[in-house]
Amino acid sequence: MVVKESEDISRKVVVIMLIVAILTSLLGTWTVISAINSITVVDNDKEQVTGLVGVAIAPDPNNPYHKQYFEQEEEDN
Amino acid sequence: MNDVSNRTLVLLTALAIAFSLFGVITILSRLGQPIPLITGLGATEIGNVSVTVATVLSIDATNNVSFGNGSNVGGVTLTTNGSVTNPSTFDEPGSFRIENDGNVDVNVSINSTRATLFITTGTSPLYNWSGTNATGDNGCTGVNNLTTANTVFGVGAQNTTVCDNLTYRDATDSVNVSIWVFIPEDTAPGQYAANVFFMAATV
Numbered sequence: 001m002v003v004k005e006s007e008d009i010s011r012k013v014v015v016i017m018l019i020v021a022i023l024t025s026l027l028g029t030w031t032v033i034s035a036i037n038s039i040t041v042v043d044n045d046k047e048q049v050t051g052l053v054g055v056a057i058a059p060d061p062n063n064p065y066h067k068q069y070f071e072q073e074e075e076d077n
Numbered sequence: 078m079n080d081v082s083n084r085t086l087v088l089l090t091a092l093a094i095a096f097s098l099f100g101v102i103t104i105l106s107r108l109g110q111p112i113p114l115i116t117g118l119g120a121t122e123i124g125n126v127s128v129t130v131a132t133v134l135s136i137d138a139t140n141n142v143s144f145g146n147g148s149n150v151g152g153v154t155l156t157t158n159g160s161v162t163n164p165s166t167f168d169e170p171g172s173f174r175i176e177n178d179g180n181v182d183v184n185v186s187i188n189s190t191r192a193t194l195f196i197t198t199g200t201s202p203l204y205n206w207s208g209t210n211a212t213g214d215n216g217c218t219g220v221n222n223l224t225t226a227n228t229v230f231g232v233g234a235q236n237t238t239v240c241d242n243l244t245y246r247d248a249t250d251s252v253n254v255s256i257w258v259f260i261p262e263d264t265a266p267g268q269y270a271a272n273v274f275f276m277a278a279t280v
Binding site: 008009010011013014017018020021024025028031032035036038045046047048049050051052053054055056057058059060062063064065066069 | 091108275
């Protein structure tokens with residue numbers, strides 16, 4: 001379409017341009033939202049394992065704090 | 078005031094379209110996403126083969142620590158460290174060995190209960206841990222921060238770092254955690270046990 005400098009652009013062209021602008025804006029918004037959704041967020045994984053520490057204390061007649069256990073045994077006998 | 082001409086409106090609309098496109102391209106570039114431009118089919122077709130290796134975080138504590146049983150006359154210190162022999166008839170269990178059997182480097186931390194909740198009788202029991210190298214398989218070397226100090230369980234931060242960066246490659250993927258327990262003389266006979274929790278998080 002050739003437009004002379006002295007002539008104004010027709011209303012039809014303006015409407016078409018406006019529609020193109022709206023479509024471009026919508027398409028751009030959709031593209032950006034799609035791009036954001038496709039980004040994989042790397043989560044810091046975590047794992048826990050459990051161990052066990054165990055110990056058993058045997059009664060010892062040489063231990064002054066264990067005397068009661070042996071006195072009880074003697075009484076029982 | 079004169080009405081805006083159609084020519085001006087078209088120019089402004091064209092500018093709006095240009096700004097919109099510029100904004101989209103800028104945002105996509107910042108996000109590192111490909112810009113979906115329409116292109117003609119090239120003379121040569123190039124096929125892309127992509128392989129995705131999923132990251133797997135996995136650690137394994139290979140053994141529990143059981144000191145067996147023995148006498149606590151005079152108060153006894155038990156350790157898995159191997160630097161000293163455990164007294165009486167107590168066993169010599171190995172330290173905990175934490176192996177990174179995933180495919181990402183991990184930060185390993187530890188947590189357990191405080192001494193008085195483990196050795197529940199007696200005066201002032203102790204329950205500590207320390208990080209040590211896993212000879213032949215050590216994955217916590219160089220700049221990686223291995224906590225070698227004898228550290229009290231259950232005091233301060235809940236999880237304490239054992240190794241900042243335990244690597245995952247087979248020959249260098251382990252770290253040891255030694256356990257230290259002091260059982261006072263006035264601890265009553267019986268069985269005592271505590272859970273130890275090892276946490277791993279991707280670096």
